[in-house]
Amino acid sequence: MTALRITDLVFRWPRQARNCLEIPQLELAAGERIFLHGPSGSGKSSLLGLLGGVALPQAGAIELLGTNLTQLGGRARDRFRADHIGFLFQQFNLLPWLSALDNVLLPCTFSSRRRDRAGPSPRTEAERLLGHLDLKPHTWHGPAGELSVGQQQRVAAARALIGRPEILIADEPTSALDAERQQVFIDLLLQESAAVGATLVFVSHDRRLAGHFDRIVAIDEINRVAQDPREGGGGMAQSGQCCALPRSRPGAGA
Numbered sequence: 111m112t113a114l115r116i117t118d119l120v121f122r123w124p125r126q127a128r129n130c131l132e133i134p135q136l137e138l139a140a141g142e143r144i145f146l147h148g149p150s151g152s153g154k155s156s157l158l159g160l161l162g163g164v165a166l167p168q169a170g171a172i173e174l175l176g177t178n179l180t181q182l183g184g185r186a187r188d189r190f191r192a193d194h195i196g197f198l199f200q201q202f203n204l205l206p207w208l209s210a211l212d213n214v215l216l217p218c219t220f221s222s223r224r225r226d227r228a229g230p231s232p233r234t235e236a237e238r239l240l241g242h243l244d245l246k247p248h249t250w251h252g253p254a255g256e257l258s259v260g261q262q263q264r265v266a267a268a269r270a271l272i273g274r275p276e277i278l279i280a281d282e283p284t285s286a287l288d289a290e291r292q293q294v295f296i297d298l299l300l301q302e303s304a305a306v307g308a309t310l311v312f313v314s315h316d317r318r319l320a321g322h323f324d325r326i327v328a329i330d331e332i333n334r335v336a337q338d339p340r341e342g343g344g345g346m347a348q349s350g351q352c353c354a355l356p357r358s359r360p361g362a363g364a
């Protein structure tokens with residue numbers, strides 16, 4: 111079964127002269143775990159934002175679990191994301207005034223599906239995930255904004271994993287972790303995604319991590335803009351409109 115299919119995607123940020131992404135085709139099978147890499151500024155985070163329905167392309171289709179995100183309205187896209195996608199952002203996007211535990215529980219407040227899939231007690235599940243990620247109980251109850259950067263990154267990971275989303279999207283999720291915690295983190299991510307057959311899209315600069323994954327994809331291989339800079343002027347499409355969307359509900363997509 112196909113979990114993700116991109117067809118003839120064109121994306122340009124507002125006020126940018128060039129297209130950021132032109133991806134004729136990308137397909138991921140359900141349960142597949144891919145390692146996506148590429149130079150800084152090559153469009154990795156932009157692509158993940160499109161996969162998460164945080165932004166919309168000017169052209170093309172993005173199908174996740176058989177639903178074409180580009181045909182959903184904003185609210186339906188928010189709902190789809192909350193129900194089916196665990197999103198681990200490059201900048202974490204924790205709510206700093208909430209505790210670590212409450213941050214992890216956020217997806218269960220936005221989605222009854224995620225809450226049901228978190229088991230009989232979402233709180234116990236949140237504690238299990240935090241414990242697995244080596245966050246000691248004394249860090250669970252204070253404001254998340256007072257945790258170290260590496261601790262915040264692990265809280266964000268637990269938030270993405272809770273409620274067993276079918277699709278996990280992780281943007282540089284290990285950048286703030288030491289080598290030992292990177293290993294624990296990757297093991298947990300792979301273990302949790304395998305347990306539910308989740309499809310995992312993992313972005314990192316660190317090529318040493320690539321060996322853990324089923325498939326390695328360089329963004330330059332799939333993005334025509336990167337292959338030929340002249341194409342960035344609108345080789346596949348020239349739409350003056352851009353559909354990047356402001357986020358309405360922080361934390362809803364994790």
Ligand SMILES: Nc1ncnc2c1ncn2[C@@H]1O[C@H](COP(=O)(O)OP(=O)(O)OP(=O)(O)O)[C@@H](O)[C@H]1O
Binds near residue numbers: 155
């Ligand atoms: N919010 C935004 N508004 C306008 N342009 C943006 C925005 N975010 C990114 N871009 C542009 O899109 C291009 C790709 O950026 P993106 O963040 O996707 O790269 P990246 O591959 O994730 O880089 P990094 O490895 O540094 O995280 C860059 O040229 C950047 O200037």
Ligand SMILES: [Mg+2]
Binds near residue numbers: 154156200
């Ligand atoms: Mg990025």
